[in-house]
Amino acid sequence: xxxxxxxxxxxxxxxxxxxxxxxxxxxxxxxxxxxxxxxxxxxxxxxxxxxxxxxxxxxxxxxxxxxxxxxxxxxxxxxxxxxxxxxxxxxxxxxxxxxxxxxxxxxxxxxxxxxxxxxxxxxxxxxxxxxxxxxxxxxxxxxxxxxxxxxxxxxxxxxxxxxxxxxxxxxxxxxxxxxxxxxxxxxxxxxxxxxxx
Amino acid sequence: xxxxxxxxxxxxxxxxxxxxxxxxxxxxxxxxxxxxxxxxxxxxxxxxxxxxxxxxxxxxxxxxxxxxxxxxxxxxxxxxxxxxxxxxxxxxxxxxxxxxxxxxxxxxxxxxxxxxxxxxxxxxxxxxxxxxxxxxxxxxxxxxxxxxxxxxxxxxxxxxxxxxxxxxxxxxxxxxxxxxxxxxxxxxxxxxxxxxx
Amino acid sequence: xxxxxxxxxxxxxxxxxxxxxxxxxxxxxxxxxxxxxxxxxxxxxxxxxxxxxxxxxxxxxxxxxxxxxxxxxxxxxxxxxxxxxxxxxxxxxxxxxxxxxxxxxxxxxxxxxxxxxxxxxxxxxxxxxxxxxxxxxxxxxxxxxxxxxxxxxxxxxxxxxxxxxxxxxxxxxxxxxxxxxxxxxxxxxxxxxxxxx
Amino acid sequence: xxxxxxxxxxxxxxxxxxxxxxxxxxxxxxxxxxxxxxxxxxxxxxxxxxxxxxxxxxxxxxxxxxxxxxxxxxxxxxxxxxxxxxxxxxxxxxxxxxxxxxxxxxxxxxxxxxxxxxxxxxxxxxxxxxxxxxxxxxxxxxxxxxxxxxxxxxxxxxxxxxxxxxxxxxxxxxxxxxxxxxxxxxxxxxxxxxxxx
Numbered sequence: 001x002x003x004x005x006x007x008x009x010x011x012x013x014x015x016x017x018x019x020x021x022x023x024x025x026x027x028x029x030x031x032x033x034x035x036x037x038x039x040x041x042x043x044x045x046x047x048x049x050x051x052x053x054x055x056x057x058x059x060x061x062x063x064x065x066x067x068x069x070x071x072x073x074x075x076x077x078x079x080x081x082x083x084x085x086x087x088x089x090x091x092x093x094x095x096x097x098x099x100x101x102x103x104x105x106x107x108x109x110x111x112x113x114x115x116x117x118x119x120x121x122x123x124x125x126x127x128x129x130x131x132x133x134x135x136x137x138x139x140x141x142x143x144x145x146x147x148x149x150x151x152x153x154x155x156x157x158x159x160x161x162x163x164x165x166x167x168x169x170x171x172x173x174x175x176x177x178x179x180x181x182x183x184x185x186x187x188x189x190x191x192x193x194x195x196x197x
Numbered sequence: 198x199x200x201x202x203x204x205x206x207x208x209x210x211x212x213x214x215x216x217x218x219x220x221x222x223x224x225x226x227x228x229x230x231x232x233x234x235x236x237x238x239x240x241x242x243x244x245x246x247x248x249x250x251x252x253x254x255x256x257x258x259x260x261x262x263x264x265x266x267x268x269x270x271x272x273x274x275x276x277x278x279x280x281x282x283x284x285x286x287x288x289x290x291x292x293x294x295x296x297x298x299x300x301x302x303x304x305x306x307x308x309x310x311x312x313x314x315x316x317x318x319x320x321x322x323x324x325x326x327x328x329x330x331x332x333x334x335x336x337x338x339x340x341x342x343x344x345x346x347x348x349x350x351x352x353x354x355x356x357x358x359x360x361x362x363x364x365x366x367x368x369x370x371x372x373x374x375x376x377x378x379x380x381x382x383x384x385x386x387x388x389x390x391x392x393x394x
Numbered sequence: 395x396x397x398x399x400x401x402x403x404x405x406x407x408x409x410x411x412x413x414x415x416x417x418x419x420x421x422x423x424x425x426x427x428x429x430x431x432x433x434x435x436x437x438x439x440x441x442x443x444x445x446x447x448x449x450x451x452x453x454x455x456x457x458x459x460x461x462x463x464x465x466x467x468x469x470x471x472x473x474x475x476x477x478x479x480x481x482x483x484x485x486x487x488x489x490x491x492x493x494x495x496x497x498x499x500x501x502x503x504x505x506x507x508x509x510x511x512x513x514x515x516x517x518x519x520x521x522x523x524x525x526x527x528x529x530x531x532x533x534x535x536x537x538x539x540x541x542x543x544x545x546x547x548x549x550x551x552x553x554x555x556x557x558x559x560x561x562x563x564x565x566x567x568x569x570x571x572x573x574x575x576x577x578x579x580x581x582x583x584x585x586x587x588x589x590x591x
Numbered sequence: 592x593x594x595x596x597x598x599x600x601x602x603x604x605x606x607x608x609x610x611x612x613x614x615x616x617x618x619x620x621x622x623x624x625x626x627x628x629x630x631x632x633x634x635x636x637x638x639x640x641x642x643x644x645x646x647x648x649x650x651x652x653x654x655x656x657x658x659x660x661x662x663x664x665x666x667x668x669x670x671x672x673x674x675x676x677x678x679x680x681x682x683x684x685x686x687x688x689x690x691x692x693x694x695x696x697x698x699x700x701x702x703x704x705x706x707x708x709x710x711x712x713x714x715x716x717x718x719x720x721x722x723x724x725x726x727x728x729x730x731x732x733x734x735x736x737x738x739x740x741x742x743x744x745x746x747x748x749x750x751x752x753x754x755x756x757x758x759x760x761x762x763x764x765x766x767x768x769x770x771x772x773x774x775x776x777x778x779x780x781x782x783x784x785x786x787x788x
Contacts, residue, residue, distance in 0.1 A: 063472055064351070064507035068465040074457045081457070087717050088779075099326045099349030100339055101298035103507050109700060110504070112713075113458035113497050116745040119717030121779060122703075126678050126710030129296045140342035140368040142297055142359050152296030154261070154707040162339050171337040188679075188712060192779075195786025260665045260672070261704035268659040275654055284520050285582075300704050306503060307701070309516075310655035310694050313548040316520030318582060319506075323481050323513030351510040385482075385515060385586075392589025458745070493720045493743030494733055495692035523690045534736035534762040536691055536753050546690030548655070556733050565731040 002032050002190040004090075004182070005052040009039040009059040009069040013166035015096045018159045019058050021175040022094060025182025026056070032186040039073035046077060054090030054189035055120070056182065057111045061095050064103035066110045074114050084119050090189040091115030091122050093156040094178060096170060098163060100151060108155040121192070123185045124154050127177070145171030148180065157181045199229050199387040201287075201379070202249040206236040206256040206266035210363035212293045215356045216255050218372040219291060222379025223253070229383040236270035243274060251287030251386035252317070253379065254308045258292050261300035263307045271311050281316050287386040288312030288319050290353040291375060293367060295360060297339075297348060305352040318389070320382045321351050324374070342368030345377065354378045396426050396584040398484075398576070399446040403433040403453040403463035407560035409490045412553045413452050415569040416488060419576025420450070426580040433467035440471060448484030448583035449514070450576065451505045455489050458497035460504045468508050478513050484583040485509030485516050487550035488572060490564060492557060494536075494545060502549040515586070517579045518548050521571070539565030542574065551575045593623050593781040595681075595773070596643040600630040600650040600660035604757035606687045609750045610649050612766040613685060616773025617647070623777040630664035637668060645681030645780035646711070647773065648702045652686050655694035657701045665705050675710050681780040682706030682713050684747040685769060687761060689754060691733075691742060699746040712783070714776045715745050718768070736762030739771065748772045 004026040008019035019036060027034040035052075039059075042049060049055055059070035066074075080086050093111035095104050112122050129152030130143035143150045150173050151158040159174035170178075201223040205216035216233060224231040232249075236256070239246060246252055256267035263271075277283050290308035292301050309319050326349030327340035340347045347370050348355040356371035367375075398420040402413035413430060421428040429446075433453075436443060443449055453464035460468075474480050487505035489498050506516050523546030524537035537544045544567050545552040553568035564572075595617040599610035610627060618625040626643075630650070633640060640646055650661035657665075671677050684702035686695050703713050720743030721734035734741045741764050742749040750765035761769075 062465075063468045063475070064511050065460065065465065065468070065504045068462055068469050071456075071459065071462040071465045074459070075462050078457055084717070084719065097349075101301060101348035101350060101355060102326065103302055103351065103511070104298060105300055105302040106504065106507055109704075110459045110500065112703070113500055113700075113746060116715035117458050117497070119715065119745075122713040122715075124707035124710065124713075126675070128675065129299065140357075140359055140361055140366055141338070142342075142357060145337035145339075151298035152294075153298060154300070154710075155704060158298060160337075160339060162337055164337055169337055188783075191786035192782055193786065195782035195784065259662075260669055261708050262657065262662065262665070262701045265659055265662040265666050268653075268656065268662045271654045271656070272659050278654070281520070281522070300708070303701065303704055306507075307656045307697065309506070310503075310549060310697055313518035314655050314694070316518065316548075319516040319518075321510035321513065321516075323478070325478065351513075352507060388586055388589035389582075390589065392585035392587065491743075495695060495742035495744060495749060496720065497696055497745065498692065499694055499696040523693065534751075534753055534755055534760055535732070536736075536751060539731035539733075545692035546688075547692060548694065552692060554731075554733060556731055558731055563731055 002053040002193045004032060004034045004054045004186050004189060005049050006034060006036045006056045007039060007042045009067050011060050014161040014170055015058055015060050017166055017175060018094055018096050018170055018178045021178035022056055022182035025179035026186035029183050029186040031190055039069050043073055043076045050085055052089060053193050054185055056092035056185055058094040061097040061102055061104045061107040064106055066107050081118050087119035089120050090185055090192060091120035092185040096159040096161060098161055100160060104158045112155060123188045125149060125157055125181055126184055146173040148173055148177050199250040199390045200248060201229060201231045201251045201253060201383050201386060202246050203231060203233045203253045204236060204239045206264050208257050211358040211367055212255055212257050214363055214372060215291055215293050215367055215375045218375035219253055219379035222376035223383035226380050226383040228387055236266050240270055240273045247282055249286060250390050251382055253289035253382055255291040258294040258299055258301045258304040261303055263304050278315055284316035286317050287382055287389060288317035289382040293356040293358060295358055297357060301355045309352060320385045322346060322354055322378055323381055324377060343370040345370055345374050396447040396587045397445060398426060398428045398448045398580050398583060399443050400428060400430045400450045401433060401436045403461050405454050408555040408564055409452055409454050411560055411569060412488055412490050412564055412572045415572035416450055416576035419573035420580035423577050423580040425584055433463050437467055437470045444479055446483060447587050448579055450486035450579055452488040455491040455496055455498045455501040458500055460501050475512050481513035483514050484579055484586060485514035486579040490553040490555060492555055494554060498552045506549060517582045519543060519551055519575055520578055540567040542567055542571050593644040593784045595623060595625045595645045595777050595780060596640050597625060597627045597647045598630060598633045600658050602651050605752040605761055606649055606651050608757055608766060609685055609687050609761055609769045612769035613647055613773035616770035617777035620774050620777040622781055630660050634664055634667045641676055643680060644784050645776055647683035647776055649685040652688040652693055652695045652698040655697055657698050672709050678710035680711050681776055681783060682711035683776040687750040687752060689752055691751060695749045703746060714779045716740060716748055716772055717775055718771060737764040739764055739768050
């Protein structure tokens with residue numbers, strides 16, 4: 001059995017839905033269990049994460065970077081870094097913002113860099129972009145809200161809320177992308193655990 | 198009078214259209230002239246750029262970063278860096294790719310970082326995102342191809358081709374965004390030149 | 395007259411010394427005044443920043459990114475973004491960490507990206523790297539603590555504390571680099587103000 | 592048995608020494624073989640990389656980003672991306688430049704992002720910074736050229752040449768850091784291969 005923890009911060013509920021989809025995807029892999037913690041819960045139960053085989057970090061992109069709540073969690077979790085307690089765990093990242101692109105990539109890179117400092121092993125989406133799906137391309141509208149990997153993101157899944165309130169946003173495609181991602185990270189975590197046994 | 202040079206590489210013609218829009222925007226500012234050079238032309242006439250008050254760099258995002266052609270130009274232009282010949286010029290950046298987001302931000306950051314090494318002064322879009330326009334929001338489709346700053350990009354204008362051939366792509370909105378940007382960079386270059394006189 | 399505000403967060407006092415050096419450099423430019431605010435003070439007096447011609451942001455690099463205190467300031471300052479109240483101001487960034495490199499560049503990029511969202515105009519160090527100074531090169535020790543731009547940073551000045559307590563750290567060279575930078579940002583702010591008059 | 596390919600570009604021989612050290616480290620892991628290819632060799636034998644369990648990419652940092660030679664390789668290798676032929680391979684990255692920091696992090700991020708597009712699994716240094724070694728800290732000189740992870744880099748190993756010609760540069764510590772890294776990436780590749788069997 002492998003365990004995946006999803007640690008997230010959500011300001012308005014969009015990233016929470018994305019986090020739930022990631023956790024659902026992870027838990028759907030045979031031999032994997034998943035837990036879901038807000039950054040506040042994770043700060044209060046930091047040792048609980050030591051037992052996870054993988055940790056997936058998610059937060060909104062606010063002003064071009066990880067949210068302050070996520071950053072606070074990262075700084076509290078520095079104590080785990082001092083002893084490399086999370087070394088060799090699998091890591092992942094996801095983010096939501098109001099728009100197609102914005103600076104979401106910078107948030108994903110920030111989450112990835114932090115996982116590298118912990119000595120974790122980083123897993124991206126490994127999904128082709130939606131526009132490579134014939135149905136989604138050849139129009140300047142771009143792929144629609146039901147498309148998988150609509151934004152063509154590789155470091156981690158992106159989602160957009162477009163000022164639409166949850167649960168209408170993020171879109172079906174964005175949440176399915178998140179679910180695929182959870183399954184992928186869980187699969188790699190399971191493989192690594194088996195390989196080390 | 199201020200002069201803006203737009204140095205670009207275009208693989209299939211999309212970024213060329215974007216570059217032309219940027220140059221058009223710059224040339225539309227009273228007191229500003231603009232020139233347009235491919236990276237190959239710029240390599241062959243590197244000294245010509247010394248006279249510009251601002252240089253705006255643009256290329257497609259290929260495999261998550263600036264194109265190899267643009268990178269080659271940057272390395273040839275290292276000789277200008279050795280003497281800080283381009284110090285204090287205004288700089289800008291733009292990029293096109295097939296999809297909504299991808300890793301376009303990484304290309305813009307790569308172009309920005311290079312301009313910082315030259316000691317240039319960087320100007321972004323200073324445009325609000327399209328979703329803050331009431332007509333463009335409240336739907337999961339997101340803002341359409343006619344929207345300004347459709348992708349919510351601040352470091353520089355983004356454009357997307359969605360596998361549609363030029364001149365149908367980039368979209369009207371993407372090219373107008375590029376034009377706005379050219380005007381903005383030109384305006385700042387002119388202000389700086391006046392302020393130094 | 396132009397005014398430069400330096401907004402900083404400092405955890406142990408190193409970044410405070412760097413911030414003071416930046417402010418000193420800015421105030422040393424004829425026709426420029428400078429103020430120094432912690433992120434907490436800036437949050438409490440956000441409107442005060444509206445009058446500045448330039449804002450330089452600085453914080454330690456914690457876990458590979460801007461500090462949570464700085465990020466909180468950025469999120470509170472989002473209300474200024476809604477109206478683009480800080481558009482066209484000059485921006486700059488600096489950071490300190492324990493080591494030569496670490497992920498300091500990611501912090502500078504995070505501060506730069508945030509300034510781009512505000513529509514600010516970004517100014518880097520425009521300094522050659524220390525190793526291009528004959529006295530500092532040709533040895534694997536690299537340039538010493540008295541060198542200017544010891545780390546070869548272009549987006550903004552870096553400093554290192556190497557676990558040495560302030561005021562012994564940051565080094566003389568690091569603080570002089572910060573002072574040079576403050577003067578450079580102030581000079582550009584003054585030029586822009588004159589050019590717009 | 593697992594196989595690690597090291598694909599590198601070296602302009603003056605420093606990165607070649609770093610690449611050799613990475614390959615040596617990988618080959619030193621029981622059950623792992625390693626091969627070393629320049630980007631030109633890799634372009635000419637692209638299919639050869641299909642059989643590797645991990646690919647580690649290395650190049651100098653030129654003008655703040657991956658070298659043009661490496662970028663050209665990445666664009667040729669896009670044909671592997673079209674079929675996700677390298678999906679699930681382990682990836683790593685390393686870089687050398689003239690100075691302590693510069694924009695080396697941007698090069699590592701560029702190499703990491705490219706590996707994410709391929710659907711690879713990224714492994715960083717997982718090494719504590721040199722300054723956490725009591726012998727290396729408490730002085731503003733910072734850790735010396737024999738130190739492991741002298742630059743405190745987590746995404747991948749950094750090295751510096753400080754204008755010293757190879758083989759005197761990179762330093763003993765920089766090359767040992769590269770060797771440690773090769774061993775780490777190889778170990779993870781072997782674990783993953785076992786876990787998937």
